[in-house]
Amino acid sequence: MKNKVILVTSDVFGKGETELGETVMETFFTVLKQQLELPVAVFFMNRGVFCLTNQSMTSLHAKELQEKGVSVYACKTCVDYYGVENELTAGEISSMGHFVELAAKHEVITIS
Template identity: 40%
Template sequence: MNKVWIINRSAMGEGDRELGETLMRAFLNKLRARDEVPAAMLFYNEGVKLLTTGSYVLDAFDALEQKGVQLLACGTCLNYYGLSDTLRIGQVSNMEEIVDYMHRADQVITL
């Protein structure tokens, strides 16, 4: 099954930031330990920060990318946050490509 996951925040859930980061780290570590992983993960809005220098979860995304997961970061969002030069993993994308990935997916999951 072609699954695409969307990450649009730099922490998991709403509320306490520290708790959200703890949850995101735990979630990604559990995901990278699985045999079945999504075909792609799409990052927009604040979610792009997770793929940049200083991110607390770069190691998890590195492991997922090595398993073949496409990591696509919204270029407009990187520009908005002034992070275009700090992308450490994945590739810069655009809304057309993000919509295409979502349209072709059998299942789209938003974290």
């Protein structure tokens, strides 16, 4: 995961049943935070910003990643669209321009 940025574009991992997708997303972040090599950043956009609210157990793992030095960002446009700014429990609000800068410097892995 070293020198990578993870882009999360959904509040579920994969297509299919919502409950299963939420569980798989949480499992991904549980395993990710246990790795020796962590990503540079995780950027949440579209419905992915819900992963940073108390509606999602993933927010706890995102917070732990932050504590380990991983930058965690929420797309400002998406946060505004869904009206969740006051519900974010992890991450900081950032711009699409910042994501483009990250993508120019690091390999992007997309989770959708």
